[in-house]
Amino acid sequence: MKKIVSILLVCVFMLSLTMVPASSESSFRGWFYSEYIKQYGTPTHYTECYYHYQDSENFDSSNIAWALIFCTEEVMDDFVDNRHYCVVGDRVIVESADMWPYAIPYAVYDKEKNEFINIVEVDYNNYEGLLEALDNEKFVYMIGDMDSDKKLSIIDSTMIQQALVGMIEFPENDENVAWCVQGSEKLDYFSDVDRDGERTVMDATAIQMKLAQLDS
Numbered sequence: 001m002k003k004i005v006s007i008l009l010v011c012v013f014m015l016s017l018t019m020v021p022a023s024s025e026s027s028f029r030g031w032f033y034s035e036y037i038k039q040y041g042t043p044t045h046y047t048e049c050y051y052h053y054q055d056s057e058n059f060d061s062s063n064i065a066w067a068l069i070f071c072t073e074e075v076m077d078d079f080v081d082n083r084h085y086c087v088v089g090d091r092v093i094v095e096s097a098d099m100w101p102y103a104i105p106y107a108v109y110d111k112e113k114n115e116f117i118n119i120v121e122v123d124y125n126n127y128e129g130l131l132e133a134l135d136n137e138k139f140v141y142m143i144g145d146m147d148s149d150k151k152l153s154i155i156d157s158t159m160i161q162q163a164l165v166g167m168i169e170f171p172e173n174d175e176n177v178a179w180c181v182q183g184s185e186k187l188d189y190f191s192d193v194d195r196d197g198e199r200t201v202m203d204a205t206a207i208q209m210k211l212a213q214l215d216s
Contacts, residue, residue, distance in 0.1 A: 050133035072105035086184035144193040
């Protein structure tokens with residue numbers, strides 16, 4: 001009899017576990033997800049990729065100044081041919097096109113303004129750390145990063161010089177074959193550091209100048 005009661009108690013306990021509602025943590029989509037829904041409706045994909053805090057030592061949600069948001073209604077596909085891009089500072093975001101509400105599925109949520117700003121329209125100078133936050137995203141590339149290590153170095157400068165004289169080939173993906181979204185700067189080559197539309201030794205020099213500024 002005791003054995004039967006014990007089995008029943010175990011069954012009741014297991015059943016109670018299945019009836020426990022999901023915690024707020026497991027269903028949490030982001031601090032500003034509800035605000036996004038108010039403005040745009042429920043997205044297919046929504047991720048708050050990065051939070052920038054007003055005080056670097058206070059990581060409470062009330063201290064968030066802005067957030068980098070990934071949001072779209074479309075299913076992402078790594079092999080979509082119809083890709084678009086936009087230039088943000090010296091970074092290039094290359095993503096699938098025909099997304100809503102943004103052609104490039106990133107935005108900055110400005111908490112003070114209570115506004116989601118299309119990444120194409122963002123003035124990155126107003127959002128410290130934005131470019132570095134973008135570096136963590138899969139389809140973001142740094143202009144001049146020839147060896148794809150997510151940073152500029154003398155190696156990138158050397159590779160451009162070597163490619164120009166035929167010692168090596170430019171990387172296969174150096175030519176930007178994606179479509180430029182409306183409102184973005186146009187960029188034909190990822191090695192075009194000085195942004196003059198051509199691949200020249202001046203691009204290698206531009207990298208060296210950037211590195212010198214970092215060291216000074």
